[in-house]
Amino acid sequence: MASHRRPKQPSRARVTVLTTAAAAAVAISSQAAQAAPSESPSADEVKAQVDKLYEEAEQATEKYNGAKEKQEKLQKEISTIQDNVAKGQEEVNELREDLGSLASAQYRSGGLDPAVQLFLSADPDDYLEQASTLDKLSSQQVDALEEIQDKQRVLAQDRAEATEKLEDLATTRTELEKKKDEVQGKLAEAQKLLNSLTAAEKAALEAEEERASRDSTERVELASTEETAPASGSSRTTSAYAAAQSVIGSPYVYGASGPSSFDCSGLTSWAYAQAGMQIPRTSQEQANAGTRIYSQSDLQVGDLVIFYDDLHHVGFYAGNGQVLHSPRTGTVVRYESIDNMPFQFGVRI
Incomplete structure (x- = not known):
């Protein structure tokens, strides 16, 4: 005859231990989920x-x-x-x-x-x-x-x-x-x-920069047929701008002021030196080297252009809303849209 005994119930102590272990497992799982690394940045x-x-x-x-x-x-x-x-x-x-x-x-x-x-x-x-x-x-x-x-x-x-x-x-x-x-x-x-990017992602960023550079160059070439040369009356401004154009493609190197590599103010100070004129070395000092032009519409080819609130970047105005400058590490002296950086004012020397 089959036994009709009731099955043996686990003791209260055993139930408590099992419950605690389960709770701990849930907590660990939750913590692990929270600690899991987030997705890599795009x-x-x-x-x-x-x-x-x-x-x-x-x-x-x-x-x-x-x-x-x-x-x-x-x-x-x-x-x-x-x-x-x-x-x-x-x-x-x-x-x-x-x-x-x-x-x-x-x-x-x-x-x-x-x-x-x-x-x-x-x-x-x-x-x-x-x-x-x-x-x-x-x-x-x-x-x-x-x-x-x-x-x-x-x-x-x-x-x-x-x-x-x-x-x-x-x-x-x-x-x-x-x-x-x-x-x-x-x-x-x-x-x-940058090293965290895949080869394809790096190639895409480089291609994007190359396209932007080509567009800026085309705009400058168009401006050369529509706009006048530097109208400040300074032959040195004309010569300095021409000197900067002659080193397009030279690499950006911080602290460099030519003749084969440049940072932003290194390019402008070197260019003026080629024209026989000494201007201050830093962008902040160059901001005070001539007459300030606050409206972009009044800029003339060859004017210095100052960017950012603390005036830490400078280039030459190239016409048609473009600047010629040495942008940053990893780039070269090139044309670029003036709208890529916060414009402050121009300086006519």
Whole structure:
């Protein structure tokens, strides 16, 4: 006969353990789902991130250029001051020798004046403060002592200025290295993002840029038949713009100012140098190098064009809404639509 016993029920403790384990499994599964990596960014998203990094790199590049320019200027100033100090010290030494010869002659003719003895063994500044001794000296000796005092005063000022500029130079060098590291960090981060793209995605982005560049070139060629050459009346502007056109295709390299590679302000400053005119090195300084033109409709071929709120990018206006510039790392000197960047104003030199 079959047994009619009721099946044995699990103990309350066993039910609790099973329930807890199930809950834990659900929680782990949920956490794993949350922790699962999100989908990789699209090519457009990567491009947007890369463009942002390149913009930040260029901001740092212009600060790097400013620090580098300041360093070079300080080095020249320090060298000039040090040359002046050396020359001034030689003059003081010669004056001391002349005064010593005068004192020797005085000694041979009847004894050395105690006042001259005091000078030859002490600081002439302290000596000249003792006005009561001046009447013991000949007018020739007084003139020599006063000239030495004047030159020593200038030497002291020059040495103090050199010391101050050397301290400024050390600070500038530190800033230069800091900006260099910042630029390289941004560029490395951008390259890492680009490396995450497939070969097909990279090819598509490159093709898109090539199409845009061809369109801009065609617009510039059309403008050359419809618009006049630089109308600012400056032959140097014409020559500078022509120089920039002659290096189309040269690669962008941060901190470079020609002749075979350029950053944005490196291109414009180099082009003007070819025209025999020195303009400031950085885009921010170039923004103040001439008359500002705030309306795009008033721009003329060859005008400098300044972009972004902090004025960290510059190029040449090429006509028909296009600019000639060195855009960013990974590109070359080329024509591009003025609308690709936030226009601030033009500068007519």
